[in-house]
Amino acid sequence: MATTSALAAVAPGTAQRPRGRPRKAAGELDEGNRRRELMDRAARLFLAKGYAATTTRDIAAAMGMHSGSPFYYFKSKGALLYAVMREGMEGAVRSQQQALAALAPEADARARLGVLVRHHFEILLGPHSGFIPVMLYEWRTLTAVQRKGVSRIKDAYEAAWMPVLEQLARQGALHAEPAVARLFIFGALNWSVQWFKDKGPHTLDGLTGQALQLFTGKA
């Protein structure tokens, strides 16, 4: 599994912090940080209890705010959820591109799939995860317009998998139609949110190796 070690550094969510002038408009900077923290805590609650069962008062309490204050940052509960999904997906696309770009140019299709799988586990289960799992499990909560907005980004994320799967199929290393295989593989990985435990027996590298073996035969 030489394909996986370089990925740890590309954890999403940590990357794009505002660079330069880190001190000047302290008010503005704090606003951004607070907004982000609100999204973080909200996402955690959405994931644990579900969006509908999480009250804006729960979120406020998790921030040490009073009940009306979240509405200073987001005009509605739905707008907060939308921001979580949208910014989560934007970060995922960015970190996925970085992960692929860090690959050696001579890397073969199996190595590319390994990077994609490892990165996907990272955004699902890694220390800076949270937004994407919310997206996966609260998709039906979005309005049609919101869904379209997130879909545009999500499509880009998923599209990056297709050439890799198609190449594997041509090599005889993937024994299913690439389009269907992609759906099954995403399902297999996404489902890990339901059973993965941080203290459990599995590491993300280990799971990546098992997944590659399952989908592409013994490595």
Added chain:
Amino acid sequence: MATTSALAAVAPGTAQRPRGRPRKAAGELDEGNRRRELMDRAARLFLAKGYAATTTRDIAAAMGMHSGSPFYYFKSKGALLYAVMREGMEGAVRSQQQALAALAPEADARARLGVLVRHHFEILLGPHSGFIPVMLYEWRTLTAVQRKGVSRIKDAYEAAWMPVLEQLARQGALHAEPAVARLFIFGALNWSVQWFKDKGPHTLDGLTGQALQLFTGKA
């Protein structure tokens, strides 16, 4: 895919209707039917909007009842959800056993896996599905005690897969640890609830074939 055709008859939910004396206590029989219909309609709503976002008034309206009437059949909204999951899982265990029992005695491990996968698609996506998808996506809504109650049944359902996966691994037809493979495979199948369309290009038989090829190599 000779392993799949016999399964259509074993659709869960249709099987165990009260046999014998189909006429006598009409009131009682109707009560049972109404209760079942309530669970059916509630499950549909739970799946479409989520449990917390579905009001007991929504459910009553879907039944043509007034707002207080669901509580004649279930003492609480949570008890209704629990009944959906519990009876759904009980039916799934029964129909899975029937599906395996209908297998030819000389069927090999791949054929057994085919039956398990095809049956699983049936309870997820078939015409009488609904309860199991609710269980999958509302698991966190249950209380700890309720979770334990459903887990007992769910464990039996999942346990039936392990000897098949272990045998495939021994044959070299499954290239991952059986325990991990089971988690990935369940994820791949369960996720289909999110993307499968009745009018879409896929049939349950076709998906079963693709899944077998993906997980166990070319058939």
Added chain:
DNA sequence: CCTACCGATCGGTAGG
């Protein structure tokens, strides 16, 4: 099952 009802909670807002 319906009627009539209630206490609690919720998302959101005005004004500072």
Added chain:
DNA sequence: CCTACCGATCGGTAGG
């Protein structure tokens, strides 16, 4: 961000 507040909705119940 807090204070103070509101209209709407929700799960559930008593009594028939």
